[in-house]
Amino acid sequence: MALVCDAELLFQNGSHGRARSLLVLAQEELARASALYDTAEHTWTTGEGSVELSPTHLSVSKMHRAKIEAGDQYGSRLGPFWGDYDNIPEPRDAGDIDKLKQVGFYVDRSPGVGGRFGSPLDVDPGPVAQMLLSTAQIAEMALITDHSRMKYHSDLPYDSTMDLQNALLPISHPQEYADFIEAVGTATLNADLGDATE
Numbered sequence: 001m002a003l004v005c006d007a008e009l010l011f012q013n014g015s016h017g018r019a020r021s022l023l024v025l026a027q028e029e030l031a032r033a034s035a036l037y038d039t040a041e042h043t044w045t046t047g048e049g050s051v052e053l054s055p056t057h058l059s060v061s062k063m064h065r066a067k068i069e070a071g072d073q074y075g076s077r078l079g080p081f082w083g084d085y086d087n088i089p090e091p092r093d094a095g096d097i098d099k100l101k102q103v104g105f106y107v108d109r110s111p112g113v114g115g116r117f118g119s120p121l122d123v124d125p126g127p128v129a130q131m132l133l134s135t136a137q138i139a140e141m142a143l144i145t146d147h148s149r150m151k152y153h154s155d156l157p158y159d160s161t162m163d164l165q166n167a168l169l170p171i172s173h174p175q176e177y178a179d180f181i182e183a184v185g186t187a188t189l190n191a192d193l194g195d196a197t198e
Helices: 002-012 016-046 055-060 064-075 094-105 125-153 162-172 174-197
Strands: none
Touching: 002 016, 002 125, 002 162, 016 064, 016 094, 016 125, 064 094, 064 125, 125 162, 162 174
């Protein structure tokens, strides 16, 4: 989640290439978290036993392209999670995505067309804005899934994810969040005005 919030800060300050790179890293980390969650869910829910990660899990967690592919697979659950079965994204080429991540961190080693060196500052913000939105929503989906597991399927003490969900809301649902803040502000102002006239 912190990578998504950091990416949003970079994006808002015009550093779109670096924001995109952090979002790719966030998607890789979500893939690792999903694999860990799938392995540990029963133990976390029942409180019984311990969790051991296989050597395969540990080796894959070091391979960027494998994590990108796993992140895409996990991200494809987002539409159905909200009941939308018509907009399931096609898998991306993991090698291309890994290269985009590199572009956001480094200036080109050799000049491109016209003798100019490409820079992370050259990245178009449009696709990055959509990537920021979808990555935040995927992180939110993971938090809601864990919230539901703890609330409905476990007798262990509840460890809320609400603070993390609330921190993501301005990024994962920016228009709804802005509408909510405006409505709360209007309601508070009206209540204050009502108190003042009594």
